[in-house]
Amino acid sequence: MASPSASTGSLDPRASSLSSLLASALEDDPRRGSGVPKFKSIAPPSLPLSALPLSPSAFPTMPPGLSPADFLDSKVSPPLSLSPRSKSPDSYQQIPKGEDANYSTFTFQTNAKQQSAVKSELNPFQTNANNRSDYDNFQSQAQSMREQRKSDDGYNWRKYGQKQVKGSENPWHYYKCTHPECPTKKKVERSLDGQITEIVYKGTHNHAKPLAIRRSLASSASSVPSLAVPVYNPAAPKINDPAFSAHGSSQVDSATPENSSPSVIGNEPDPKRWKQEGENGGILAPGSRTGTSYSYLDMHT
DNA sequence: ACTGTTTGACCGCCC
DNA sequence: CGGGCGGTCAAACAG
Ligand SMILES: [Zn+2]
Numbered sequence: 001m002a003s004p005s006a007s008t009g010s011l012d013p014r015a016s017s018l019s020s021l022l023a024s025a026l027e028d029d030p031r032r033g034s035g036v037p038k039f040k041s042i043a044p045p046s047l048p049l050s051a052l053p054l055s056p057s058a059f060p061t062m063p064p065g066l067s068p069a070d071f072l073d074s075k076v077s078p079p080l081s082l083s084p085r086s087k088s089p090d091s092y093q094q095i096p097k098g099e100d101a102n103y104s105t106f107t108f109q110t111n112a113k114q115q116s117a118v119k120s121e122l123n124p125f126q127t128n129a130n131n132r133s134d135y136d137n138f139q140s141q142a143q144s145m146r147e148q149r150k151s152d153d154g155y156n157w158r159k160y161g162q163k164q165v166k167g168s169e170n171p172w173h174y175y176k177c178t179h180p181e182c183p184t185k186k187k188v189e190r191s192l193d194g195q196i197t198e199i200v201y202k203g204t205h206n207h208a209k210p211l212a213i214r215r216s217l218a219s220s221a222s223s224v225p226s227l228a229v230p231v232y233n234p235a236a237p238k239i240n241d242p243a244f245s246a247h248g249s250s251q252v253d254s255a256t257p258e259n260s261s262p263s264v265i266g267n268e269p270d271p272k273r274w275k276q277e278g279e280n281g282g283i284l285a286p287g288s289r290t291g292t293s294y295s296y297l298d299m300h301t
Numbered sequence: 302a303c304t305g306t307t308t309g310a311c312c313g314c315c316c
Numbered sequence: 317c318g319g320g321c322g323g324t325c326a327a328a329c330a331g
Contacts, residue, residue: 156305157305158304158306161323161324161325163321163322163323163324165323166320166321174324176324178304178305187323
């Protein structure tokens with residue numbers, strides 16, 4: 001398994017080899033995207049659009065229109081703002097509203113307010129006495145994961161897609177664990193208010209949950225990142241999170257395994273099975289239950 | 302340079 | 317044999 005390329009999710013031969021090959025010859029073949037029938041607001045890049053008719057409080061000042069701060073931080077918005085990313089969507093899919101799906105996804109609930117302060121971190125990387133030219137900056141990227149609303153379940157997830165599935169009013173967000181070998185993936189559906197209505201996990205973590213960065217200044221030894229990875233059995237059908245019980249096995253479907261996909265073993269850690277779960281992890285505020293239902297879903301793909 | 306989101310396009314399966 | 321659907325990739329963008 002010493003495959004450098006076959007590691008983090010790069011298991012798709014179609015893209016891997018193809019990309020590699022065509023990458024040289026077919027460079028201008030941008031094929032990314034996600035069916036997200038979202039509106040594209042061409043507003044200034046620096047515009048905090050947090051205008052949510054909810055939670056009246058927490059809004060100290062809100063100038064109607066725009067604030068001078070924009071002008072200050074505004075990095076000279078492009079005159080055309082027509083980046084290469086601008087393209088036409090593959091095929092606009094109209095959401096079949098009122099067809100037969102009466103999903104009353106209206107679970108009134110307060111959005112979980114994660115107050116876990118996990119930010120202040122001292123980076124021993126400040127040795128920057130030399131300064132390259134200002135042009136050096138090629139493509140700085142960073143979304144500032146300040147509080148990206150990600151359900152902090154204790155793991156780090158990287159969003160790799162977003163699509164609207166039929167039957168759902170809101171698009172699904174696809175996340176993948178950011179680990180060297182964690183095949184775990186997460187599918188989340190959110191409401192317009194940002195409330196998570198459904199979360200589906202796929203796979204299992206094989207690495208202990210990342211520490212929550214604690215203020216441990218301590219002294220001595222600087223090597224702190226000594227993670228004691230607990231040995232895990234590749235054939236152990238255990239679900240991550242031992243602090244959770246109840247679930248048992250409320251199979252909503254897949255109750256009678258009789259046919260379904262080919263070679264469908266009764267129960268085995270199939271990397272293609274989606275597990276619907278709720279919020280767990282432990283560091284979540286108690287009481288803030290989003291009400292996500294727990295059940296085992298069988299999916300294939 | 303980082304890390305991680307954004308977003309359109311492509312792919313593989315299923316009907 | 318085709319289209320729809322769902323899922324993923326991967327470049328560009330962002331602070
Ligand atoms: Zn993981």
